Amino acid sequence: MPDAAPDPVYHAPPAATLLRTPLDLLDAIYDRRSGLTHLVGEPVPAILDALAAGPASAADLMQRLADDYAIEGELAALRARLAELAALGLVDARAL
Amino acid sequence: MRHGLTLKIGPAAFRVGSDWRAPIADLRTLYADYPPAPDGFADFTVRLEAKRPWRRFVRPSVHLGGDYMLPDALPLSLAHGLLAAEMGMNLQMALGWRRHLLIHASAVEKDGRALILTGESGSGKSTLAAMLGERGWRLLGDEFTLLDLDSDSVRGFPRLVSLKNAGIAAVEAVADAARFGPRLEATPKGAIRHLVPRADAIARMDEPAAPALLLYPRYGFDAATRRLAKSENFMRLTQASTNYVALGERGFGTLSRFVESVPALALDYSDGEAGIAEVERLWTEHVG
Amino acid sequence: MSAVRDLVAVLRDPAVALAFDGARWTRLLSVARAEVLDGTLAHRCADLALPAPIAAMLADIRSASETATRRAVWEAEMARRALAPLGVAVILLKGTTYAAAGLDPAPGRQIGDLDILVPRDRIDAVEAALLGNGWEWVKQDDYDDAYYRRWMHELPPLVHSERDRMIDVHHTILPLTARPTPDAAAMIADAVPIGDGGLMMLSREDMICHAAAHLIADGDLAGGLRNLWDIDRLLRQFASDAPDFWDRLATRADRHDLGPAVARAVRLAHRLYATPLPNDWHKGARSDAVFVRRLLARNGWGQETHGVNRFAFYVRSHLLRMPLRQLLPHLATKWRKRGLGGTG
Numbered sequence: 001m002p003d004a005a006p007d008p009v010y011h012a013p014p015a016a017t018l019l020r021t022p023l024d025l026l027d028a029i030y031d032r033r034s035g036l037t038h039l040v041g042e043p044v045p046a047i048l049d050a051l052a053a054g055p056a057s058a059a060d061l062m063q064r065l066a067d068d069y070a071i072e073g074e075l076a077a078l079r080a081r082l083a084e085l086a087a088l089g090l091v092d093a094r095a096l
Numbered sequence: 097m098r099h100g101l102t103l104k105i106g107p108a109a110f111r112v113g114s115d116w117r118a119p120i121a122d123l124r125t126l127y128a129d130y131p132p133a134p135d136g137f138a139d140f141t142v143r144l145e146a147k148r149p150w151r152r153f154v155r156p157s158v159h160l161g162g163d164y165m166l167p168d169a170l171p172l173s174l175a176h177g178l179l180a181a182e183m184g185m186n187l188q189m190a191l192g193w194r195r196h197l198l199i200h201a202s203a204v205e206k207d208g209r210a211l212i213l214t215g216e217s218g219s220g221k222s223t224l225a226a227m228l229g230e231r232g233w234r235l236l237g238d239e240f241t242l243l244d245l246d247s248d249s250v251r252g253f254p255r256l257v258s259l260k261n262a263g264i265a266a267v268e269a270v271a272d273a274a275r276f277g278p279r280l281e282a283t284p285k286g287a288i289r290h291l292v293p294r295a296d297a298i299a300r301m302d303e304p305a306a307p308a309l310l311l312y313p314r315y316g317f318d319a320a321t322r323r324l325a326k327s328e329n330f331m332r333l334t335q336a337s338t339n340y341v342a343l344g345e346r347g348f349g350t351l352s353r354f355v356e357s358v359p360a361l362a363l364d365y366s367d368g369e370a371g372i373a374e375v376e377r378l379w380t381e382h383v384g
Numbered sequence: 385m386s387a388v389r390d391l392v393a394v395l396r397d398p399a400v401a402l403a404f405d406g407a408r409w410t411r412l413l414s415v416a417r418a419e420v421l422d423g424t425l426a427h428r429c430a431d432l433a434l435p436a437p438i439a440a441m442l443a444d445i446r447s448a449s450e451t452a453t454r455r456a457v458w459e460a461e462m463a464r465r466a467l468a469p470l471g472v473a474v475i476l477l478k479g480t481t482y483a484a485a486g487l488d489p490a491p492g493r494q495i496g497d498l499d500i501l502v503p504r505d506r507i508d509a510v511e512a513a514l515l516g517n518g519w520e521w522v523k524q525d526d527y528d529d530a531y532y533r534r535w536m537h538e539l540p541p542l543v544h545s546e547r548d549r550m551i552d553v554h555h556t557i558l559p560l561t562a563r564p565t566p567d568a569a570a571m572i573a574d575a576v577p578i579g580d581g582g583l584m585m586l587s588r589e590d591m592i593c594h595a596a597a598h599l600i601a602d603g604d605l606a607g608g609l610r611n612l613w614d615i616d617r618l619l620r621q622f623a624s625d626a627p628d629f630w631d632r633l634a635t636r637a638d639r640h641d642l643g644p645a646v647a648r649a650v651r652l653a654h655r656l657y658a659t660p661l662p663n664d665w666h667k668g669a670r671s672d673a674v675f676v677r678r679l680l681a682r683n684g685w686g687q688e689t690h691g692v693n694r695f696a697f698y699v700r701s702h703l704l705r706m707p708l709r710q711l712l713p714h715l716a717t718k719w720r721k722r723g724l725g726g727t728g
Contacts, residue, residue, distance in 0.1 A: 019345065021352040023327040030348040034462075035341065035455040036547070037348060039331055087518060088546070089462055095469065097685050102410075109437065111410050113685050137406030139441050141414040143685055163417040163686065194444040344451030 008093035010061065010082055012051040018090070020045070034089055043071055047081060051091060058082055097143065102133035106242065106253040106301050107195060109133035110185050114144040115152050119177030126178075126256055126277050126290060129298050140164070140192060142184035144177060160184050164191035176283050178290065182258065186239055189253075190338035196242035196251055197343060197350045200336045203236035203250055204228045209308035210250040211379060212241050212358075214336050217285070220315030220371060223263035226291055227372055230270045235297040236305060240338075245346045248353055249304040254297045256290040264289045266368050308383045310360040313371065317364035321378065324360040387411035387684035388609075391421065392656050395613060398428045409438050411684035418686040419609045423449035423492030449492045453483045456495035459549050460484055463498060464582050466517035470509050475501040475575045475584040477554065477594065478614075485578045485585055488617040493610075497541070497550040501586075503572055504555035511539055511553070519544050519551060557594050566597060566640035588622045588629070589636035596649035597642055608679045609656070615649055616657040623660070630662050652676065 019030040027045050029038045043065070050056075050064045058079045065071040065078075086093040097113035099120040104110075111133065114120050143161035146152045157171040158180045164187055172180045189198065201214035202225030211233070213221040222238050229235035237253035244251055256277065259267055264287060268276070277290035292298075312324070312332070324332075333351055334340050340347045359382050365371035385393070390412050394401045404412065416422040426445035434442070457480065464474050476484055479495035502510050519542040539553040556568035571594075575584040586594060592615065599611045623629045637646035651672055653659040656679070681690040 019348060021330075021348075021356075023330055023355065024325050026327040028327070028330055028348070028352065030345060032345060033454065034458045034547070035344045035451055037334060037340075039327060086465075089458070089465075092465065111414075133406065133410070134437055135406030135435060136410065137435070137437050138410045139413075139437070141410065141686060143687065145687070161687070163414055194448045195440065342448055342451065344454070346447075 007057060008095055009055045009057055010051055010086070011055045011092040011094060012048060013090065013092070015052070018048070029090070031090065036088070038088060038090065043069075043073070043081065044085065046071055047078075047085065048090065055094075097145070101127075102136065102138050103127045104131045104133055105185075105255055106237070106251055108140065108189060108193060108253070109138045110140050110142060110188065111138035112142045112144070112181050112184070114177070114181075115146045116144065116156065116158075116174060116177060118174065119144055119158070119181050122178040122277065123181055126292055129292075129295065140185070140188035142181060142188060144180050144184070147171070160187070162188055164188050170284070172283070176280055178277060179280055179283055179288060182256065182290070185255070189240055193242075193339060194343060196244055197340065197347050197354075198338045199241045199243065199333060200239070200338060201241040202238050203241040203305075204233035205236050205250075205252075205305040206233050206379075208305055209383060210236060210241075210305035211375070211383075212250070212307060212310045213313055213375075214241070214310065214333070215312050215314065217260075218315065219313050220263070220365070220368075221313055222257055222259060223266055223315075223368065224313055224371055224375060226257045226259065226263070226267045227270065227368065228375070229257075229294060229297065230267070231372070234300060235293045243307070243350055243354060244304065245343070245350050247304070248307070248350060248357075250307050251304050252297070252301040254293045254301050256292060259289050259291055261286045267291060307354065307358045309379060310358050311375065311378065312360070312362040313375075314362070314364045315371065316366065319366060319370060319374065320362075320364040321374070322362045324362060326355050326360075329360040330355045386680070387415040388419070388680045388682045391415050391419065391425065392609070392680075394425065395421070395428055396657050398432055401429055401434070402432060406435065406438070413441070414686035415682055415684065418682060420494050420607060421610050421613065423494055424489075424610075424613060425492070427492035446492065449494070453490070453493075453495060455549075456480055456498065457484050459498045459544075459547065459551070460500075460583055461581070462517075462544075462547070463500060463514070463551060466519075467502075467510060467513055468582070470506065470513055472502055472506050472510060473572075473575065473584045474582075475572065475586065476578070477501055477557075477586070478598075481578070481585045481591070482614070484581075484583055488621040489614040493614070497552050499552045499554060501554045501557070501568070501572065501575075504568070507539065507553065507555050511542075514542055514551065514553070518546055522550070558597055564597065564641040564645065566593065566642060570639065587636075588618075588626075589633045590640075592618060592622070592633055592649075593637055593640050593642050593646055596637075596646040597640075599649050599652075600645040605675065605678050608675075612649070612653050612656055612679070616653040616659045619650065619653060619659050630665065648672070648675070652679070 017032050021028040026039045026041050029040060046065060046069045050061055050068060058075060062075055062078055082091060085091045098115055099117050100113040101120055101123060102109060102111045112123060141163050144158045145161050147159050151157060156174040158174055158177050159171050160169050160180050160183060162184050199214055201212050202221045203210050203212045204225050213224055215221050225235060225238060235254050236250055238255055238257040240253055242251040242253050271291060275292040280288045361378060363374060365374055416425040422445055426442040429442055460476055460480050467474055477499040479493055480498055482490040482493060483495060522541045522543050541550050541552055543550050557566050558564060571586055571590045574587045576587055578585050595611060595615050599608055637643045650661060650665055651668055652675055654661050655676060681688055683689050
């Protein structure tokens with residue numbers, strides 16, 4: 001992702017856009033808009049669930065993950081995951 | 097086109113046209129027991145064509161055309177016209193069929209339940225399926241396994257079995273000589289010989305089977321079996337499917353249910369007889 | 385009747401297909417696939433009571449087309465996201481527009497690459513933003529690259545490395561070398577939003593001008609039946625929405641130097657698909673018959689026919705796109721490369 005928007009707000013796709021099949025090691029996610037299937041591991045499912053509660057900046061999301069999912073980590077690492085998810089179209093990064 | 101026929105294999109009907117007589121004559125002989133397209137309607141058209149009129153006679157080379165084509169397909173020699181027709185029908189299915197999830201796999205049936213064998217070319221899946229088809233199993237299909245999008249059952253698609261190289265002699269030893277097509281030497285895939293499935297496989301081709309076991313055979317390795325994780329199985333099947341992406345959400349649903357309900361194992365085997373024995377042992381262990 | 389004439393007749397009035405037997409349907413479907421109109425055919429025939437095997441195949445085609453269309457529209461959304469930071473409006477062209485805006489040609493229409501129009505002075509920024517968001521050059525040699533940039537109306541094609549889909553970024557609608565010179569700046573200035581999703585499309589008149597330019601002035605008429613079907617559907621829709629549409633279209637076509645191309649496309653749509661026209665648009669040219677013959681040059685096996693006529697149109701399309709002194713070096717370079725076993 002370009003650095004044009006240094007601290008974007010991340011939006012989850014509308015409800016029912018993503019179909020999810022939990023497999024043993026990974027989750028298979030089907031995106032109804034793109035027709036793409038993604039095989040993802042933690043923390044991606046948790047990030048998507050946490051974001052479904054409403055748009056959030058990386059810092060806000062960090063807090064949500066810690067409070068609701070007991071997932072701790074580096075903010076930089078979370079930003080990197082979010083950038084990957086935005087590149088896949090699974091989240092939408094919007095400038096403030 | 098000058099020569100042509102229609103034929104129906106499982107759920108799909110084909111029209112094959114040719115600028116030459118020989119490939120159609122071969123098809124008529126080998127597919128003699130298959131029904132023609134019902135009411136003349138074929139889902140797909142395959143063309144074996146000469147690119148220029150005089151190329152019907154001078155150094156004849158067969159260009160593969162049809163409803164669905166690959167842009168850079170190389171022409172084949174007229175001696176391989178039967179192979180071209182088979183490749184053409186495969187191509188229509190791979191690129192155009194949407195009624196089932198297509199897995200690049202062979203399949204056989206026993207007691208209404210299906211054993212599916214998937215893997216790369218050279219894995220031995222065609223030879224194993226053909227051998228099983230001579231030993232009390234019903235051949236459901238060689239090149240493609242069709243999974244019904246609603247019922248999840250396996251639909252028969254018993255095309256000619258395409259035997260290659262060492263696999264040819266192995267099956268020649270057990271199958272009736274009258275069921276073989278001409279041996280095609282030096283094709284792009286080496287030597288090829290087509291085998292007509294047994295009569296019951298053709299007569300019962302509209303009878304589905306419930307998928308019960310999925311194997312990933314690999315020929316030429318020390319004997320070993322390994323259970324596949326569902327996620328690995330899911331990923332490999334998306335790659336082994338020719339139309340998973342095109343089917344969209346329905347393909348995802350079908351594949352998710354398949355991976356959830358059908359056990360999958362990788363099977364390495366060193367020679368044909370040992371492979372057959374191991375397959376039948378795994379079937380007893382996992383299916384009954 | 386030939387299979388390709390059957391195709392035209394069924395698209396115009398699907399009920400005629402009720403009389404076709406299975407073999408005639410086989411030929412119809414082959415021709416429809418060759419003309420990339422199978423999805424359209426399947427939609428037009430959705431309500432007919434047809435024999436089960438035919439109905440099943442048409443249903444398969446409709447369902448696959450729906451998945452493919454959704455994916456094409458998503459590709460436009462990903463391009464919009466990539467270009468949003470630049471503040472450049474993404475104007476969709478052709479098939480993606482019809483699908484995204486829900487216009488009448490959309491049902492079943494196949495969509496190939498994503499075509500977008502952006503202002504010429506922002507083309508470098510657009511290129512950089514796409515390259516920064518996962519798109520990459522399709523492998524090609526320096527000559528082709530230079531050719532695209534110098535003479536064509538687009539960047540060399542880019543493909544997305546993950547999604548494997550092509551995008552063609554245009555800054556005008558015909559090659560810079562072409563004789564007609566449409567006013568791309570005016571097209572961009574008059575573009576209109578598609579809903580509230582942030583994507584744009586050409587004005588209705590410009591949409592027809594663009595489709596006609598592609599059919600008549602730019603192409604060799606390959607895929608012409610499909611392009612004319614688009615034009616027929618758009619004309620019917622736009623004319624019934626606005627009584628003065630035809631006058632506005634004539635004015636706009638003149639503005640873009642596309643008066644004859646638009647008039648020809650409209651007449652051809654009428655001849656093939658019975659598009660209703662006002663009286664003053666009927667004035668025919670005798671050469672229309674040659675175009676019709678070229679458009680219908682396909683047999684019941686789906687093969688192209690009329691070789692000489694087809695070659696004449698190929699030469700014609702190159703002459704239209706570039707003056708002769710440019711054409712000769714271009715063809716010569718292509719020929720030399722072929723002689724050396726190149727990919728030209």
